[in-house]
Amino acid sequence: MNILHDERVDGALPNVDKDHVLYQLSTAIPDLEILSSPEELRPYECDGLSAYRVMPLLVVIPTRIEQVQTILRTCFELRVPIVARGAGTGLSGGALPHERGILLVMARFNQIIEVNPHGRFAKVQPGVRNLAISQAAAPFELYYAPDPSSQIACSIGGNVAENAGGVHCLKYGLTVNNIMKVNILTIEGEALTLGSDALDSPGLDLLALFTGSEGMLGVITEVTVKLLPKPQVARVLLTSFDSVKKAGAAVADIIAAGIIPGGLEMMDNLSIRASEDFIHAGYPVEAAAMLLCELDGVEADVQEDCDRVKTILESAGATEVRIARDEAERTRFWAGRKNAFPAVGRISPDYYCMDGTIPRRQLPRVLNGIEELSNEYGLRVANVFHAGDGNMHPLILFDANQEGELERAEALGGKILELCVEVGGSITGEHGVGREKINQMCAQFNGDEITLMHAVKNAFDQHNLLNPGKNIPTLNRCAEFGSMHIHHGNLPFPELERF
Amino acid sequence: MQYDHDNSADLLEQVNYALNEDIPLRIQGSNSKHMLGGHVSGEVLDTRIHRGIVNYDPTELVITARAGTSLWEIEAALDHAGQMLPFEPPHFGPDATVGGMVASGLSGPRRPWAGAVRDYVLGVQVIIGNGKLLRFGGEVMKNVAGYDLSRLMAGSFGTLGVITEVSLKVLPKPRASASLSLNMDPAQALANLARWGQQPIPISAACHDGSLLHLRIEGGDGSVKSALSMLGGEPLDNGFWRDLREHETDFFKSAEPLWRLSLPSNVSTYILPGKQILDWGGSQRWLKTNESADAIREVVEHLGGHATLYAQGDSSLHPVSKALKKYQKNLKNQFDPQNIFNPGRVGSEA
Numbered sequence: 001m002n003i004l005h006d007e008r009v010d011g012a013l014p015n016v017d018k019d020h021v022l023y024q025l026s027t028a029i030p031d032l033e034i035l036s037s038p039e040e041l042r043p044y045e046c047d048g049l050s051a052y053r054v055m056p057l058l059v060v061i062p063t064r065i066e067q068v069q070t071i072l073r074t075c076f077e078l079r080v081p082i083v084a085r086g087a088g089t090g091l092s093g094g095a096l097p098h099e100r101g102i103l104l105v106m107a108r109f110n111q112i113i114e115v116n117p118h119g120r121f122a123k124v125q126p127g128v129r130n131l132a133i134s135q136a137a138a139p140f141e142l143y144y145a146p147d148p149s150s151q152i153a154c155s156i157g158g159n160v161a162e163n164a165g166g167v168h169c170l171k172y173g174l175t176v177n178n179i180m181k182v183n184i185l186t187i188e189g190e191a192l193t194l195g196s197d198a199l200d201s202p203g204l205d206l207l208a209l210f211t212g213s214e215g216m217l218g219v220i221t222e223v224t225v226k227l228l229p230k231p232q233v234a235r236v237l238l239t240s241f242d243s244v245k246k247a248g249a250a251v252a253d254i255i256a257a258g259i260i261p262g263g264l265e266m267m268d269n270l271s272i273r274a275s276e277d278f279i280h281a282g283y284p285v286e287a288a289a290m291l292l293c294e295l296d297g298v299e300a301d302v303q304e305d306c307d308r309v310k311t312i313l314e315s316a317g318a319t320e321v322r323i324a325r326d327e328a329e330r331t332r333f334w335a336g337r338k339n340a341f342p343a344v345g346r347i348s349p350d351y352y353c354m355d356g357t358i359p360r361r362q363l364p365r366v367l368n369g370i371e372e373l374s375n376e377y378g379l380r381v382a383n384v385f386h387a388g389d390g391n392m393h394p395l396i397l398f399d400a401n402q403e404g405e406l407e408r409a410e411a412l413g414g415k416i417l418e419l420c421v422e423v424g425g426s427i428t429g430e431h432g433v434g435r436e437k438i439n440q441m442c443a444q445f446n447g448d449e450i451t452l453m454h455a456v457k458n459a460f461d462q463h464n465l466l467n468p469g470k471n472i473p474t475l476n477r478c479a480e481f482g483s484m485h486i487h488h489g490n491l492p493f494p495e496l497e498r499f
Numbered sequence: 500m501q502y503d504h505d506n507s508a509d510l511l512e513q514v515n516y517a518l519n520e521d522i523p524l525r526i527q528g529s530n531s532k533h534m535l536g537g538h539v540s541g542e543v544l545d546t547r548i549h550r551g552i553v554n555y556d557p558t559e560l561v562i563t564a565r566a567g568t569s570l571w572e573i574e575a576a577l578d579h580a581g582q583m584l585p586f587e588p589p590h591f592g593p594d595a596t597v598g599g600m601v602a603s604g605l606s607g608p609r610r611p612w613a614g615a616v617r618d619y620v621l622g623v624q625v626i627i628g629n630g631k632l633l634r635f636g637g638e639v640m641k642n643v644a645g646y647d648l649s650r651l652m653a654g655s656f657g658t659l660g661v662i663t664e665v666s667l668k669v670l671p672k673p674r675a676s677a678s679l680s681l682n683m684d685p686a687q688a689l690a691n692l693a694r695w696g697q698q699p700i701p702i703s704a705a706c707h708d709g710s711l712l713h714l715r716i717e718g719g720d721g722s723v724k725s726a727l728s729m730l731g732g733e734p735l736d737n738g739f740w741r742d743l744r745e746h747e748t749d750f751f752k753s754a755e756p757l758w759r760l761s762l763p764s765n766v767s768t769y770i771l772p773g774k775q776i777l778d779w780g781g782s783q784r785w786l787k788t789n790e791s792a793d794a795i796r797e798v799v800e801h802l803g804g805h806a807t808l809y810a811q812g813d814s815s816l817h818p819v820s821k822a823l824k825k826y827q828k829n830l831k832n833q834f835d836p837q838n839i840f841n842p843g844r845v846g847s848e849a
Binding site for chain 2: 141165169197231252358389390430433458
């Protein structure tokens with residue numbers, strides 16, 4: 001079942017007169033940069049999920065917040081869909097353009113407004129890159145904790161919209177745990193402040209609701225993030241195991257001992273070999289699984305934890321435990337993991353990255369399930385796993401030039417996500433639903449839950465103009481999805497007409 | 500003796516009855532947070548019939564419990580496994596429930612360093628105003644599928660529905676914990692805290708009582724020892740933080756109305772007349788004063804904060820800004836179109 005807009009299940013597309021919209025926008029904002037010819041629009045037809053492309057009606061690139069306000073008001077009056085986009089690095093098609101809508105590029109808003117070392121916060125525009133915040137805070141020995149692997153390129157507005165994670169979430173949390181205040185514009189161009197400079201605010205926690213709402217409730221115009229003191233030291237242990245099960249048990253043992261590592265990553269044999277071929281980090285290419293465990297904090301504590309973890313890993317049956325001797329070796333250990341995706345990209349013409357989360361104890365069951373599915377669909381799967389927080393990134397290897405392989409990869413990916421839901425997990429830990437996982441939402445939520453989510457959107461955007469079609473599937477789409485996935489003999493949406 | 504019991508069917512029935520008959524409901528556990536918000540005149544829906552820990556595996560760092568489970572029971576189970584609720588929720592009574600903890604969204608002394616209740620809510624089950632029991636979030640730490648409606652429940656005071664079950668992230672207790680008191684004035688305390696905050700000193704609680712700065716240091720043995728020797732001062736019993744959290748220190752005993760001010764941590768010390776103590780490193784201030792609500796709120800709002808009166812009534816909770824009110828109302832209408840859940844608790848019109 002295709003994820004692109006299908007009028008049969010997703011509803012009729014709105015009628016939009018491109019020339020009229022163009023005329024209205026250029027009249028209302030004479031100095032606004034508007035792209036409208038096919039060759040200008042082409043670079044914007046996809047985000048980081050490049051397998052899916054849609055040409056937007058128009059692209060607008062504002063440079064002042066008042067322009068954004070006028071653009072939104074114009075869209076509201078003319079009932080034109082509008083999709084906000086930051087750096088376009090998202091992996092779930094959250095910024096995939098709408099064929100009858102405007103793509104609002106926020107990348108020019110790239111100013112750091114304030115870094116306040118005493119208050120330990122930074123106030124930034126939405127187009128500021130994630131890493132640029134930590135760089136600006138570095139002179140004060142402070143940093144911004146969430147570090148998605150795209151942090152060199154991705155922007156904070158998109159991080160908030162997707163509730164971005166990274167490799168340090170177990171200890172330091174996600175975006176939602178590291179922001180204080182967000183300014184947004186509603187579809188009607190009304191400015192709202194969510195959260196505050198204090199630690200809490202009166203009323204409902206709309207800051208939590210907006211974080212991860214995928215640009216469907218408002219457009220982010222400013223973000224205040226928390227800054228943390230940089231950990232004094234960080235040490236990393238690289239450990240090999242001859243079975244994935246033992247590696248999983250070792251993770252549980254570390255947690256049970258009361259130790260919360262800054263980062264705790266697992267890789268399977270296929271990813272270990274791909275990374276080693278690419279980076280030459282000295283990874284154990286014979287190991288069935290490898291754990292990278294980083295301990296950070298105050299020197300004395302880290303040393304103590306390091307000793308404990310080493311003992312735990314050895315009694316959990318590790319075949320080898322190596323502690324990085326110096327900063328250069330630590331960086332090399334991490335380089336292999338951080339380049340795991342491009343490394344896998346070298347051994348396969350294409351790969352498709354999944355993002356399910358599971359309760360950690362279910363890891364052996366899920367990995368077995370993935371192996372069975374991999375055989376069934378005839379496609380290899382490399383596994384990279386944020387072991388500390390249960391976030392899996394199975395990478396499905398395929399060749400888009402082979403007839404039918406992309407479809408097979410998608411189908412296999414969908415099955416993996418459904419397996420995650422089945423064991424009590426989620427279809428997405430940090431990449432978001434976007435358009436990519438729109439069908440699998442029907443596996444995670446029932447019709448009543450999906451109906452309430454549509455109602456939440458309606459509370460902010462009654463004409464469904466902000467990033468329509470993302471994040472929450474229509475009930476008709478779920479009915480069709482359900483008719484193909486009958487669980488325990490029950491149709492999930494019995495009240496709906498079948499197609 | 501209380502027994503674990505899944506009584507969600509009963510709660511559902513009561514909500515559906517109330518919806519059919521259009522009877523407002525006053526959702527409560529032990530009513531320990533009665534001093535917050537307006538008076539609700541409705542039929543009491545007691546969540547304590549639905550109680551018990553549903554799932555707790557310490558190695559997953561997640562606990563799931565029915566809303567009527569006593570907070571005390573949850574903390575005991577966590578303590579047994581060497582873990583804790585990092586946000587140190589105030590109980591304000593012997594029978595506080597975990598549902599009420601989430602609904603009121605209150606956090607204790609560790610909040611500025613560890614996060615608030617909302618930071619640890621991973622999932623909820625909730626009965627909303629169409630009479631259905633829905634599930635949002637889950638038992639995993641990272642989950643961005645759909646809107647985050649579980650965190651939205653934290654601090655909603657039961658106005659969006661009846662929370663029936665919650666899943667919370669938990670953490671191991673620190674290996675070492677020690678407290679101390681330093682003699683300095685409040686302004687000096689705020690300046691020092693701002694400076695220490697930029698260094699990796701494992702402070703986990705900071706309160707200035709008017710004459711002394713009390714600090715708690717938590718971490719590994721090594722870091723706690725070195726922080727203690729660096730900071731000096733007089734040793735303080737860790738029990739102080741429990742008393743502060745539960746409002747059982749002498750400060751809270753006088754008769755004047757009690758206000759909680761939530762402010763940016765760097766706001767200067769005395770902004771309003773009355774006796775005050777600084778908590779949360781300056782971000783939370785307790786004030787005993789007879790000033791009017793309007794006067795207090797004007798000053799605090801101007802500084803970027805808000806003020807809560809700890810006494811039941813219409814002036815208890817800080818009003819939401821006019822711009823936000825419209826959207827909060829829209830949201831409330833989607834969850835509870837008949838307005839039967841705790842009407843009046845967070846203000847007359849919502």
